[in-house]
Amino acid sequence: MFDLLKKIKTFAVISGINTIHLIPGMDKTAKRKIIIFDDDEDILSICSYVLEEQGWEVHTFTDCNNVAEKVSAILPDVILMDNWIPDAGGIIATQTLKKSDKLKNIPVVYFSANSDIQLLANHAGAETYLAKPFDLYDLEKVIDNVLMNPN
Numbered sequence: 001m002f003d004l005l006k007k008i009k010t011f012a013v014i015s016g017i018n019t020i021h022l023i024p025g026m027d028k029t030a031k032r033k034i035i036i037f038d039d040d041e042d043i044l045s046i047c048s049y050v051l052e053e054q055g056w057e058v059h060t061f062t063d064c065n066n067v068a069e070k071v072s073a074i075l076p077d078v079i080l081m082d083n084w085i086p087d088a089g090g091i092i093a094t095q096t097l098k099k100s101d102k103l104k105n106i107p108v109v110y111f112s113a114n115s116d117i118q119l120l121a122n123h124a125g126a127e128t129y130l131a132k133p134f135d136l137y138d139l140e141k142v143i144d145n146v147l148m149n150p151n
Contacts, residue, residue, distance in 0.1 A: 033057045033074055034143070037064050037093065038082040038111075043132075047080070050136050062086070064093035071103050078143055080130075083112030083120055094124035107146040 034056050038044055044060045051058050059074050063086045071079065079097070083090040090110060097103045110121035113132040121129035130142050 031055060031057045032078075032147075033059065033076040034078050034080065035059045035061065035071060035074055035076045036080040037061050037067070037085045037090070038080070039063065039085055040082070046136070047139065050139070054140065064088055064090065067093040067096055068100055068103060071097060071106065072100075076106060078146060079106055079108045080143075081108050081110050081124070081126065083110065083114055083117070091120060091124040094126050098125040109142055109146055 032055070034051060036044055036047055036058065038047075038060070039062045041062070044062070048058045048060060059076065061070055064081075065087055067088075081090045081094050085093065088096075090112070094108050094110065097106065097108065107128075108124070108126040109128055109130055110117065110124055110126035111130040111132055111134070112120060114120060117129045117131045127146050128142060130139060
């Protein structure tokens with residue numbers, strides 16, 4: 001376990017993630033589902049590990065091709081959407097989800113290193129946003145907030 005945490009901290013430094021906090025808080029018996037769309041494998045690995053430790057069932061994709069089909073097959077509780085995800089990009093992918101009667105109520109957390117992240121998230125129709133690089137505690141907080149206050 002120590003070696004795995006050491007590797008995660010190394011990935012965090014390489015990926016620009018500020019700090020790692022494994023904070024208990026979620027009931028591990030209640031599996032909630034999350035999808036992360038990001039083309040950065042390091043971010044996917046780190047976020048997956050941390051969220052799985054919190055009891056999440058994590059699904060990851062490195063592109064947003066067929067986004068509605070991918071999301072429909074899983075029906076997650078929340079989605080993390082990168083701005084620069086291939087091929088269509090996070091804005092179009094999020095807008096596609098928000099146009100679907102079946103998927104429009106799934107909260108989307110838009111995340112990017114772009115300095116206009118708030119404007120991009122609003123344009124996409126996301127419920128909230130998280131600027132990269134981010135603290136993993138902030139990631140957990142944003143997810144919890146969007147689940148408590150989806151709109």
